[in-house]
Amino acid sequence: MKLRYYTLRYLIIALLAVIALWASLYYVVILDEVYDNIDDGLKNSKILIIRESYANDDILNIREYGINQFKVEPLPKGPLYDFSDKFSSDFEYMEYDDDEEPVRLLKTVFNDRHGNPYKLTIRASMVEEDELLEDLMTALIALYIMLVVSIALLNHFILRKVWKSFYVMLDRLKGFKLGSGVKFEAPTSPVSEFKVLGQELEKVLQQNETVYSSQKQFIENASHELQTPLAISLNKLELLVENNNLSEEQLIEISKINDTLNRLVRLNKSLLMLSKIENRQFEEEENIDFNTLINELTEEFRDFADYKEVTVNAINVAQLNFTMNKGLAVTLVNNLLKNAIIHTKAGGSLEIITDKNRLTFLNTGETPLDKNKIFDRFFRSTLNEQSTGLGLAIVQSIASNYNLKVEYEYNQKHIFRIIFP
């Protein structure tokens, strides 16, 4: 959920609660004020009526409301009456509305100038609570909508403005790739928090970049420096073997040392290759005709495949051309071919299908491989100690250098697929 919707969601809910609470309080207070006003008016009327009754006895004969808003009823003399004012609410029929309407009643007892007790009832039309409530609700809903809309709009514009540099930073961060040579630059921002965030990000990424490149450089230099001592050891062994006075056991032992050293040489070369690919040292690019390349390389492997009794079949479905470094293209196909031939049992087959934007290697095999691990460095599916475990890692590395996708799946056969963009 986007930041702006996230905050808006909470604002809308909080606003609803606040307005509801405020509305109920407002309603109670207003109603109280209205009653208070009406009651004051009734009390005033009472004083006026009683005063008038002292001057004019006719008033004492008003038994029905009629046009007056009061009525007077005589009470028997004798008992002790409560002279206090009693307020009550009631419903009475009104012609205007043709309906029962709420009224406020004041009931009290008074003595006329002769000392006869009378009961006085004064009424006043009162606001309709439900209508008030309805009006209040309508007004509040309108207010709520207006508030939400204006907050949403403000939120939208303010957030967009305030967080602009943050989103720019996010975009740049998304596009950032370690070792790509492109430096991460934080956008300028008037917000100091974002400024600090940007600076810290720049610092951290710069540090990572330094560590990453020095690590790559280290691997490359180390492999490089190893070449000369390896060369000396191998050549010394070669000279030693040429001495004809060695026994067969000694020769065999030397041969084993030789094999081990050769393995080290291969390992070293593969590591060097990997770090060179990652350091993007294969810059020269040309348009590679993969159909031709595959035919040539399959031919190179012909002897080996025949010896392993693996039938190799290159199928050209469509022309596949891609611009990349020639050496890397050869290594890419080479490693996949070699891998497939080595791991196919005698009598098996290998098919290489070249299509418009994909290269597929299908070779027979019984058990599926762990597709999450086969492209890892030094992962070996077999116990072959001569394998460097780097062949497919190199394939992966070349592919990601050119944004190609490498897939593996098992469907009766091992299927390695390279998808070109």
Add this chain to the structure above:
Amino acid sequence: MKILIIEDEANLRDTITQSLEKEKYIVETAYDYISGMEKIGGYDYDCILVDIMLPNGSGLSLVKELKDMKRRDAVIIISAKDAVDDKVKGLDLGADDYLAKPFHLAELHARIKSAVRRKSHNGNNAIEWSNIKIDPEHREVFINGNSITLNRKEYDVLYYFMINPNRLINKTALAESVWGDYTDQADNLDFVYSQIKNLRKKLKDNNAEADIQSVYGIGYKMI
């Protein structure tokens, strides 16, 4: 034949010298750019082996120097950098070959012979050993003067043995030289064996007096 080795690593220089002297070459050595220049200025060589990274100068400048002097010495660059750039640059400057460290001595011998042969142009480039003769120009093989047919790889294997006769060839060296990068796994070495078996049969069927012997565990030797 006179060979100059310009290499700063004393151990490697000595090993190469020993190996070449066994082949009856006259070997001289230089250990840096300046001593290399002195040697080059003073004498002609059949072949010069030069390392790229030398103290106080680059081997590539030596190669350029030689070209500028219009010298006919064969030049082979030996370098720890297996960089395509250096290779291309070196060959453009006039080097005849480029060999990345580490290399097999047998491979070095083969490269020296090829480079010298290509440079000499004196008509007869044929390589002979016992009653076998190879014409590298046309990739033809004769036994007792009769032409025999070998496939491409069989020819390459035989060529390697002819250029290194009587020498114990490491099976990895042979595999790398003939099949290149395409074979570098253990079971590929049995594959080399099966290829050699075919070649031996062809040689025998054609009455070749030379034979390729297998030396257990190590490799092969043509005697």
